[in-house]
Amino acid sequence: MPIEPNDHNLPLGSRLYPILVGSFNAQAKLVKERLTGKKSIFYTPAELLRPSDKGLIEEYERIVPVITGIWDKSGKRLYRAVGLDPERWRVNSEYLKAAIRASTLNFAESTQATFHEDFNGHYELLKHAIRAEIELGRLGAGETTEQLTKRLMKYFQDNNRFRARRIAQTEAVRAHHLAMQWSAKDSSVVAGWQWVETSASCPICHAIAKDANNPTGRRTVKLGQIFAVRGTNPDYKNIRFPPAHPFCRCTLKAILEPSYTHDPKPIDWSFLPA
Numbered sequence: 514m515p516i517e518p519n520d521h522n523l524p525l526g527s528r529l530y531p532i533l534v535g536s537f538n539a540q541a542k543l544v545k546e547r548l549t550g551k552k553s554i555f556y557t558p559a560e561l562l563r564p565s566d567k568g569l570i571e572e573y574e575r576i577v578p579v580i581t582g583i584w585d586k587s588g589k590r591l592y593r594a595v596g597l598d599p600e601r602w603r604v605n606s607e608y609l610k611a612a613i614r615a616s617t618l619n620f621a622e623s624t625q626a627t628f629h630e631d632f633n634g635h636y637e638l639l640k641h642a643i644r645a646e647i648e649l650g651r652l653g654a655g656e657t658t659e660q661l662t663k664r665l666m667k668y669f670q671d672n673n674r675f676r677a678r679r680i681a682q683t684e685a686v687r688a689h690h691l692a693m694q695w696s697a698k699d700s701s702v703v704a705g706w707q708w709v710e711t712s713a714s715c716p717i718c719h720a721i722a723k724d725a726n727n728p729t730g731r732r733t734v735k736l737g738q739i740f741a742v743r744g745t746n747p748d749y750k751n752i753r754f755p756p757a758h759p760f761c762r763c764t765l766k767a768i769l770e771p772s773y774t775h776d777p778k779p780i781d782w783s784f785l786p787a
């Protein structure tokens with residue numbers, strides 16, 4: 514996926530990055546500890562790294578304040594954009610706090626789940642490769658754990674930082690737009706959204722943003738409706754707002770209620786089939 518330019522001045526997750534990279538590196542360390550001194554490579558990945566390993570809860574508690582900060586700024590920004598007093602947006606209300614915590618838990622859990630999934634896949638590949646090398650006589654049986662540990666650590670070293678950067682940026686963009694959805698609902702003046710691409714958006718976002726059936730040529734949806742369906746992840750497949758993919762930096766433009774704008778023309782809505 515392309516890294517889109519930050520034309521719309523979106524939050525890029527610079528405060529999420531160190532938390533995520535720290536969590537991934539801690540898990541890599543755990544794998545190393547569990548492999549050290551072992552003679553066999555025939556562990557299941559789950560024996561080396563378990564979903565219940567420390568990290569998730571700690572990570573979650575550290576992420577909540579960062580996400581709250583994004584919600585605070587982004588909700589105010591929407592209020593300002595539609596001509597309301599930004600101070601009316603309060604992230605410390607109980608129902609917004611609950612929404613922030615729920616979305617953050619989702620984020621922390623799915624981050625951990627994909628990390629584990631990738632680790633499992635890579636571990637199995639390495640085991641296969643090492644077995645084949647033993648059979649070909651290229652690797653002595655005594656070298657196996659050492660080789661496996663070395664290769665796993667290289668994998669983590671090569672991937673953890675990029676993975677953390679990708680997730681931090683993508684999740685910051687998601688939090689920004691989720692906050693916008695909530696503040697739009699709260700404002701009572703937003704009727705819907707238009708998808709706004711960047712100056713260099715990918716074909717996915719381009720397809721979402723364009724709508725030949727709409728006189729404006731731009732796709733618009735009513736508040737709460739979806740723009741597109743992508744993939745199978747129940748948390749992420751219904752695309753109501755950017756990101757549509759990792760590193761997506763598109764945004765939404767609010768369409769205001771005709772009664773609020775004193776525009777008697779009805780809004781021309783069009784939808785992607787769900």
Ligand SMILES: [Zn+2]
Pocket residue numbers: 517710711714715718755756757758761762763
């Ligand atoms: Zn995009």
